[in-house]
Amino acid sequence: MHYLLTYEYTADYLERRGTYRNAHIAKAWQAQERGELLLAGAAGDPPDSAVFVFDCDSAAPIEAFVQGDPYYVNGLVARHVIKPWTTVVGKDAKTPIHPD
Numbered sequence: 001m002h003y004l005l006t007y008e009y010t011a012d013y014l015e016r017r018g019t020y021r022n023a024h025i026a027k028a029w030q031a032q033e034r035g036e037l038l039l040a041g042a043a044g045d046p047p048d049s050a051v052f053v054f055d056c057d058s059a060a061p062i063e064a065f066v067q068g069d070p071y072y073v074n075g076l077v078a079r080h081v082i083k084p085w086t087t088v089v090g091k092d093a094k095t096p097i098h099p100d
Helices: 013-019 021-033 060-068
Strands: 003-010 037-044 047-055 077-085
Touching: 003 060, 013 021, 013 047, 021 037, 021 060, 047 060, 060 077
Parallel strands: none
Antiparallel strands: 003 047, 003 077, 037 047
């Protein structure tokens, strides 16, 4: 199952992220190496949020990722949302639908 994790960053995110960025990126790469995290990155210019695409059997590993993420732990994330994502188009879609 695919899931989307979105972060809304705090207003001072850009000023504070430097201290935690390396540990945050390392945690994301670890999730990617386990096969859980497919893609991730900041959104906006300047960045005010982030989007993560996960491939997991449940939301539990994603919530564990959030709870251990230095950005979340240190208050750079104002809000996070985890949503199941029904993927229907693309070679990696979990429930592909093709036109008649």
